[in-house]
Amino acid sequence: MNTLDAKVATEIDIKTEGQFARDNYLSEHTVGSWLLTTDHKRIGILYLFTILVFFTIASVAAAMMRIELLHPAGGLMTSETYNKLFTIHGTLMVWFFLIPSIPTVLGNFVLPLMIGARDVAFPKLNLMSWYIFVFGGLLATWSLIRGGVDTGWTFYTPYSTTYANSHVISMAAGIFVAGFSTIITGMNFIVTTHKMRATGLTWFRLPLFVWSLYATSLIMVLATPVLATTLALISVERLWGVGIFDPKLGGDPILFQHMFWFYSHPAVYIMILPGMGVVSEVIACFSRKRIFGYAWIACSSMAIAILGFLVWGHHMFVSGQSVYAGMIFSVLSFLVAVPSGVKVFNWTATLHKGSIHFTTPMLYALGFIGLFVIGGLTGLFLAALSVDVHVHDTYFVIAHFHYIMVGGMVTAFMGGLHYWWPKITGRLYPELWGKLAALATFLGFNLTFFPLFILGYLGQPRRYHVYPPEFQIFHVLSTAGASILGVGYVMPLIYFIWSAKRGRVAGPNPWHATGLEWQTASPPPKHNFIETPIVTDKPYGYSAEKDVDLDLASI
Amino acid sequence: MGKFHLFPPEASTTARNVDALYFALTLISLFFITVIFLAILFFCIKYRRGSPADRSNPSSGSNLIELGWTTVPTLMGLALFTCGAIDYFRIERKPGNAIDVQVVGKQWMWKLQHAEGKREINELHIPVDQTVALTLISQDVIHSFFVPAFRVKQDVVPGKYTSEWFKPTRTGEYHIFCSQYCGTQHAQMIGRVVVMQPQAYERWLKSGEQTESIVRAGERLFHGRGCSGCHAPNSKFHAPLLEGLYRKPVPLADGTMVTADDQYLRDSILQPAKQISAGYDNIMPSFSGHLSEEEIMQLIAYLKAIGQQEPPQQ
Numbered sequence: 001m002n003t004l005d006a007k008v009a010t011e012i013d014i015k016t017e018g019q020f021a022r023d024n025y026l027s028e029h030t031v032g033s034w035l036l037t038t039d040h041k042r043i044g045i046l047y048l049f050t051i052l053v054f055f056t057i058a059s060v061a062a063a064m065m066r067i068e069l070l071h072p073a074g075g076l077m078t079s080e081t082y083n084k085l086f087t088i089h090g091t092l093m094v095w096f097f098l099i100p101s102i103p104t105v106l107g108n109f110v111l112p113l114m115i116g117a118r119d120v121a122f123p124k125l126n127l128m129s130w131y132i133f134v135f136g137g138l139l140a141t142w143s144l145i146r147g148g149v150d151t152g153w154t155f156y157t158p159y160s161t162t163y164a165n166s167h168v169i170s171m172a173a174g175i176f177v178a179g180f181s182t183i184i185t186g187m188n189f190i191v192t193t194h195k196m197r198a199t200g201l202t203w204f205r206l207p208l209f210v211w212s213l214y215a216t217s218l219i220m221v222l223a224t225p226v227l228a229t230t231l232a233l234i235s236v237e238r239l240w241g242v243g244i245f246d247p248k249l250g251g252d253p254i255l256f257q258h259m260f261w262f263y264s265h266p267a268v269y270i271m272i273l274p275g276m277g278v279v280s281e282v283i284a285c286f287s288r289k290r291i292f293g294y295a296w297i298a299c300s301s302m303a304i305a306i307l308g309f310l311v312w313g314h315h316m317f318v319s320g321q322s323v324y325a326g327m328i329f330s331v332l333s334f335l336v337a338v339p340s341g342v343k344v345f346n347w348t349a350t351l352h353k354g355s356i357h358f359t360t361p362m363l364y365a366l367g368f369i370g371l372f373v374i375g376g377l378t379g380l381f382l383a384a385l386s387v388d389v390h391v392h393d394t395y396f397v398i399a400h401f402h403y404i405m406v407g408g409m410v411t412a413f414m415g416g417l418h419y420w421w422p423k424i425t426g427r428l429y430p431e432l433w434g435k436l437a438a439l440a441t442f443l444g445f446n447l448t449f450f451p452l453f454i455l456g457y458l459g460q461p462r463r464y465h466v467y468p469p470e471f472q473i474f475h476v477l478s479t480a481g482a483s484i485l486g487v488g489y490v491m492p493l494i495y496f497i498w499s500a501k502r503g504r505v506a507g508p509n510p511w512h513a514t515g516l517e518w519q520t521a522s523p524p525p526k527h528n529f530i531e532t533p534i535v536t537d538k539p540y541g542y543s544a545e546k547d548v549d550l551d552l553a554s555i
Numbered sequence: 556m557g558k559f560h561l562f563p564p565e566a567s568t569t570a571r572n573v574d575a576l577y578f579a580l581t582l583i584s585l586f587f588i589t590v591i592f593l594a595i596l597f598f599c600i601k602y603r604r605g606s607p608a609d610r611s612n613p614s615s616g617s618n619l620i621e622l623g624w625t626t627v628p629t630l631m632g633l634a635l636f637t638c639g640a641i642d643y644f645r646i647e648r649k650p651g652n653a654i655d656v657q658v659v660g661k662q663w664m665w666k667l668q669h670a671e672g673k674r675e676i677n678e679l680h681i682p683v684d685q686t687v688a689l690t691l692i693s694q695d696v697i698h699s700f701f702v703p704a705f706r707v708k709q710d711v712v713p714g715k716y717t718s719e720w721f722k723p724t725r726t727g728e729y730h731i732f733c734s735q736y737c738g739t740q741h742a743q744m745i746g747r748v749v750v751m752q753p754q755a756y757e758r759w760l761k762s763g764e765q766t767e768s769i770v771r772a773g774e775r776l777f778h779g780r781g782c783s784g785c786h787a788p789n790s791k792f793h794a795p796l797l798e799g800l801y802r803k804p805v806p807l808a809d810g811t812m813v814t815a816d817d818q819y820l821r822d823s824i825l826q827p828a829k830q831i832s833a834g835y836d837n838i839m840p841s842f843s844g845h846l847s848e849e850e851i852m853q854l855i856a857y858l859k860a861i862g863q864q865e866p867p868q869q
Binding site: 079080083150151152154156157158159162163164246247248252253254287288289290291292293294295296317318319320323326327330331334335337338341342344345346348349351352353354355356357358366369370373374377378380381383384385386387388389390392393394454457458459461462463464465466467468470473544545547549 | 572640
């Protein structure tokens with residue numbers, strides 16, 4: 001920040017001070033006003049704090065694993081402890097952080113604002129979904145307190161049903177319960193998008209984030225019940241010895257894999273689609289341009305949601321399933337990559353003739369594209385049948401899905417959180433620190449996970465806490481990267497807390513963005529809009545030629 | 556082993572094909588990464604805020620361009636799919652004329668037995684340049700038999716035979732990993748493949764104490780466990796004869812047909828009531844719990860051996 005900026009900043013400070021909406025959704029401070037709220041914005045914040053708790057526990061588990069893996073012989077912990085750590089990491093990250101992350105926090109907060117509505121369609125159900133989620137989370141935590149689970153997040157049978165001596169049922173119950181919160185959120189978003197749009201807001205005038213949430217919600221509603229069924233069947237077999245999956249009881253262990261992946265592959269798209277929506281918003285805003293290929297991006301979300309249901313068998317190429325089934329799943333997996341590619345090309349084309357502001361959310365969005373491209377392309381290696389036979393269940397898979405889940409989804413979540421932070425809190429975070437954090441996560445992430453591709457092709461299987469010594473160098477690099485990544489995640493935590501209290505007042509629309517959410521005060525009033533907005537044009541009516549300076553110097 | 560490598564040793568015929576596709580995929584990925592990253596970098600510099608670039612008449616879409624970048628990746632995807640599928644088909648089809656090895660996975664070790672009867676634990680000795688076919692089964696949870704140097708992997712499933720084959724091209728020692736998480740000591744369920752010159756392999760096979768062949772062991776079980784009491788031409792019980800049975804179609808009591816493969820033989824021993832041969836009563840007792848996985852494999856090996864003989868006249 002140079003002195004000129006600082007001077008301007010002070011002037012703006014004075015001018016915008018009055019623009020902090022005094023009477024807003026955060027005005028009430030009692031505990032009851034939070035725990036009994038039906039305001040979608042407050043529920044979004046309740047979710048933010050809840051998933052942050054699980055993200056922290058799961059990250060600590062990951063950090064302990066990375067430290068253990070520094071030495072080929074391990075030595076810090078027993079095999080049993082290590083197995084429980086990766087199970088904690090996987091289950092909590094997937095079901096208690098990634099799946100709820102963008103939909104329940106950013107989606108809950110901005111979806112009604114984006115479509116000009118006062119709230120979601122079913123505000124009380126929305127609050128109920130949070131309570132159900134917390135209850136599910138407590139069950140999962142109960143399972144950890146009692147000693148944890150050692151099945152991996154995949155719960156493969158018959159290990160999980162007959163052989164594991166850990167607290168499988170309480171963990172399965174936690175995930176089962178949390179699933180209902182996902183279903184309710186999905187249903188709420190679908191109805192909200194159908195019924196609550198402002199006058200003039202036709203489907204093809206919807207912001208792309210709304211499209212991505214809509215596609216995500218369809219998957220949530222259709223896939224999650226299958227997971228619930230699967231987990232219930234595990235419990236039935238484990239509790240009463242009813243033969244479903246264990247061949248000794250007359251069951252079929254491969255059946256479990258079909259059921260599990262029928263949910264869990266679409267779940268991958270639950271995790272990435274909302275991130276893609278965030279990136280579409282951010283890229284358009286900070287390129288100051290109408291997004292390139294709007295309809296293609298919107299339809300690609302739907303294509304991903306539908307095709308995503310038809311590729312589950314690519315997790316099972318070496319399970320002994322039919323060769324011909326493998327071929328169908330392989331070709332469909334190549335096809336599902338196409339709509340993801342379409343999005344990347346359109347984002348890139350949006351930059352053309354833009355007026356690009358390298359703000360913190362934009363850095364996260366650009367980082368997302370880079371990491372998602374690598375994650376997506378390495379997905380093709382896994383879709384290719386013969387290569388998958390070699391890399392299946394190795395670190396190559398670990399690297400690939402972390403590029404999508406962490407490089408993609410978490411980066412997009414951070415980008416979205418920074419993008420809407422001024423709307424959520426009414427205040428700006430320190431821009432320089434934001435940029436440094438974006439840079440640290442990008443570099444730290446690559447150092448953590450890129451070596452794992454090489455390690456995977458060398459043959460290192462996943463879920464090994466001792467390994468042949470020739471693999472050590474890659475583990476050391478990865479652990480070093482993880483420490484940088486950790487710094488990149490802790491930094492926003494600190495400056496967000498600081499900025500929520502002391503950050504510069506943002507005003508209604510610090511980014512000069514076009515979405516409806518920016519047409520109301522920051523923080524928004526309890527019912528979002530003083531006057532119900534009317535929409536007359538397509539979204540992203542930006543102009544690069546008539547760009548304005550954003551003043552973001554805030555310290 | 557012990558040195559720094561970027562690629563695993565390429566020690567089987569399959570490895571060459573898999574690596575070729577891997578490199579092709581890497582090149583294609585690098586191509587897309589370069590194009591996308593360069594485009595982003597170029598636009599980010601040229602169109603950074605305040606730059607003097609021409610921003611007039613920006614485009615917000617073109618169906619022609621969209622069709623282009625939809626079609627080209629689709630066609631490339633289909634081509635890559637075909638390459639992967641052809642090799643996969645080869646990997647999954649067990650070739651004839653192979654050295655047969657029976658593999659039983661259990662928490663947390665590999666038990667292997669050669670056709671000649673020689674047993675190994677967590678080690679597999681094989682000759683170079685000869686096809687080796689494994690028949691695998693687990694006696695508890697799912698495991699996976701993975702030899703990175705050969706680029707092959709196959710899940711080892713309880714209750715179900717799977718197969719895996721490779722043709723080593725280089726002598727040496729290579730890792731065996733269990734790659735499917737199987738419980739506490741999963742990471743210790745490792746071993747090595749020793750690929751030897753054929754003469755050395757013959758010497759190794761004859762070393763140590765002499766064991767009976769798998770077929771011979773199966774024959775002993777066939778008589779010792781009472782199978783021959785019923786499945787014999789002069790038996791007083793009406794039971795099907797097993798000579799000439801292997802790989803032949805078997806008519807079942809419910810009117811369907813089934814091929815008498817390994818899985819059918821296994822199921823008939825353990826769950827005889829599951830598939831009743833047409834014209835026979837459901838009188839066979841289950842041997843589930845009375846035979847180990849190794850013994851079942853030996854019995855099947857014997858049934859295969861007599862299954863290729865001419866069926867006797869009853």
